[in-house]
Amino acid sequence: xRELDVARIADAVAGALxxxxxxxxxxxxxALxxxxxxxxxxxxxxxxxxxxxxxxxAESEAIPTCQDTGMAxxxxxxxxxxxxxxxxxxxxxxxxxxxxxxELRKSVVADPLLRVNTRDNTPAIVHLRMAPGDGVxxxxxxxxFGAEMMSRSGMLPPSAGIAGVKTFVLDVVRSAGPNACPPxxxxxxxxxxxxxxxxxxxxxxxxxxxxANDAPHLAELERDLLAQxxxxxxxPQGLGGVTTALAVxxxxxxxxxxxxxxxxxxxxxxxxRVSIAL
Amino acid sequence: MSVVALEIATPLDEERVRALRAGAKVLISGRVxxxxxxxxxxxxxxxxxxxxxxxPLEGAAIYYVGPAPAKAGHAxxxxxxxxxxxxxxxxxxxxxxxxxxxxxxxxxxxxVRDAMxxxxxxxFGAVGGAAALLARSIVASRVIAFDDLxxxxxxxxxxxxxxAIVVNDAQGGEAYVRG
Numbered sequence: 001x002r003e004l005d006v007a008r009i010a011d012a013v014a015g016a017l018x019x020x021x022x023x024x025x026x027x028x029x030x031a032l033x034x035x036x037x038x039x040x041x042x043x044x045x046x047x048x049x050x051x052x053x054x055x056x057x058a059e060s061e062a063i064p065t066c067q068d069t070g071m072a073x074x075x076x077x078x079x080x081x082x083x084x085x086x087x088x089x090x091x092x093x094x095x096x097x098x099x100x101x102x103e104l105r106k107s108v109v110a111d112p113l114l115r116v117n118t119r120d121n122t123p124a125i126v127h128l129r130m131a132p133g134d135g136v137x138x139x140x141x142x143x144x145f146g147a148e149m150m151s152r153s154g155m156l157p158p159s160a161g162i163a164g165v166k167t168f169v170l171d172v173v174r175s176a177g178p179n180a181c182p183p184x185x186x187x188x189x190x191x192x193x194x195x196x197x198x199x200x201x202x203x204x205x206x207x208x209x210x211x212a213n214d215a216p217h218l219a220e221l222e223r224d225l226l227a228q229x230x231x232x233x234x235x236p237q238g239l240g241g242v243t244t245a246l247a248v249x250x251x252x253x254x255x256x257x258x259x260x261x262x263x264x265x266x267x268x269x270x271x272x273r274v275s276i277a278l
Numbered sequence: 279m280s281v282v283a284l285e286i287a288t289p290l291d292e293e294r295v296r297a298l299r300a301g302a303k304v305l306i307s308g309r310v311x312x313x314x315x316x317x318x319x320x321x322x323x324x325x326x327x328x329x330x331x332x333x334p335l336e337g338a339a340i341y342y343v344g345p346a347p348a349k350a351g352h353a354x355x356x357x358x359x360x361x362x363x364x365x366x367x368x369x370x371x372x373x374x375x376x377x378x379x380x381x382x383x384x385x386x387x388x389x390v391r392d393a394m395x396x397x398x399x400x401x402f403g404a405v406g407g408a409a410a411l412l413a414r415s416i417v418a419s420r421v422i423a424f425d426d427l428x429x430x431x432x433x434x435x436x437x438x439x440x441x442a443i444v445v446n447d448a449q450g451g452e453a454y455v456r457g
Contacts, residue, residue, distance in 0.1 A: 043443065046281045050405045058410035067346045067356040067409040105346040105429055117428060146361045146406060174457040179361050179384035181406035232457030237383065237405055239443060240455040269407030
């Protein structure tokens, strides 16, 4: 059995998030460049050019791309042949987040009603899953809450089917409009249960842009949804255009005969994402 | 084709603001106050108690912003717009006291848009997610009230050619495309 000190996990999380704050994923920037060529409206082109210039400037100055450096969401895949030593995994993940956010904006309050800032951006949101092997993989999002606020979930009847899912997703994107900072990445979760469907929608956001779901019917749903979302005309920042979303990622899971859970988690024009393998 | 921008400066007079039209790009210069959720909640409570506000509202512009910490050599950290709709319920009393412009991103409520028409005020949209670049147009920054709120304190900011779009004008016009 492989031994792994949790201090190494803390170090890796700290380093990865610190870099991700000022460096947007390559696949996202490429998608933005493609969108810039496709847009004809002057305001839409102007917004996309601004986002690209912002990304270049933030990286060169090593400053955050967005003032909302978000809440850290960590999808941890822990190999079942790893023996963690040196302390508590959850404490180590938070220690990494605390270090990464040293010079970043702290946006987390300890209690949703009392609203006192924890002043170190902890705790992280952690989704932990066991996996075969002796590796540890962490997919991390620094999730801005402008887009998070416009996300929704719902419990549809099974008869709603694919058409019902599409209507739900389009309604969420339409009502979010400019609030969620388009161009968006749209994460869609389908199936599971009330408590897990939102997690599937969020997990869809860690996938590289343009990588389709392996299941043909879900890949087709992703293509259809992207086309319909971009036909809404909302456009970059809601000012009109054909780029309301750059990608739609669908993740599905088994569910009960009585339900068709669906959730939409929106990611904004500063989608900070990073993966760690240990 | 690039977008031509109008240069405007604060404090804003009503006549100039009423002449602005939705969809126009502007470059804003002068003093602007940074305030978001928690600062608005406190200002509203002060108004209810009959206390004077920490910022003069006549002709003023408020930017809905919670900046990231500034790096050495920078006047302010990344400072993009936050979602304006959260301030909707707290904006009308400020418009009634002379607030001429708000700057943020996202939809405003019908009530706020009506109040802007009545009072002669305008709503500007800045590019959400372009915070690093926008901060370059903010040449000075200091906290002037509610220091304990951290990033949610009230800031006095000096804009120099800050780029924005007129989203809602004082005639009822809107630049957003509703899908």
